[in-house]
Amino acid sequence: MNGLEGLAFTQARSAREYQDRPTTSDWAKVLATVPLFSGLSKRRLRKLAEQATFAEFTAGEAVLATGDTADSLYVILGGSAKAVGKPAARALRAGDYFGELALIDEAPRSATVIAGKELHVMRLPWQSVLWLARKHPAITLTMMRNLTTQLRRLEAQAARPVLS
Numbered sequence: 457m458n459g460l461e462g463l464a465f466t467q468a469r470s471a472r473e474y475q476d477r478p479t480t481s482d483w484a485k486v487l488a489t490v491p492l493f494s495g496l497s498k499r500r501l502r503k504l505a506e507q508a509t510f511a512e513f514t515a516g517e518a519v520l521a522t523g524d525t526a527d528s529l530y531v532i533l534g535g536s537a538k539a540v541g542k543p544a545a546r547a548l549r550a551g552d553y554f555g556e557l558a559l560i561d562e563a564p565r566s567a568t569v570i571a572g573k574e575l576h577v578m579r580l581p582w583q584s585v586l587w588l589a590r591k592h593p594a595i596t597l598t599m600m601r602n603l604t605t606q607l608r609r610l611e612a613q614a615a616r617p618v619l620s
Contacts, residue, residue, distance in 0.1 A: 481505075490531055492598050496588070500591075508578045509578075511577050512576055513575040515572065516570060518570055520555065526563070537571050538570050538572055539554055541568065555569075
């Protein structure tokens, strides 16, 4: 179990045991481990964590669906998920994030994300993420790099010959 999964487990258990509940500073430390937010000050990460909400999903449960309105960026704290859409599915695990496309272009969601097993996510409101991206352009560059990596992967898949 990595640090994200451990903290996600603690947070899930904390719903039942209030005294062990992680603080905003704890969640800021989690955000600091996500490459998208690396280099941000502890203060900015705490401010972002203050806006976050948390959710759990069971295996096979939809986190978001194609066509939904974009309102958040999701960071996976523990478990796994799959982004299902055209042209190909993408596996997601602890430390990955999703929902950035709809935040960038303000269009409806382009994929459905399904929990692969018990899934714990931190939901960050789009206003907070966009405000942070304006203040720290490195976040936008990281998103762009990740999106271009995905695009190149999809192009390579499309270029493979189909065997009959």
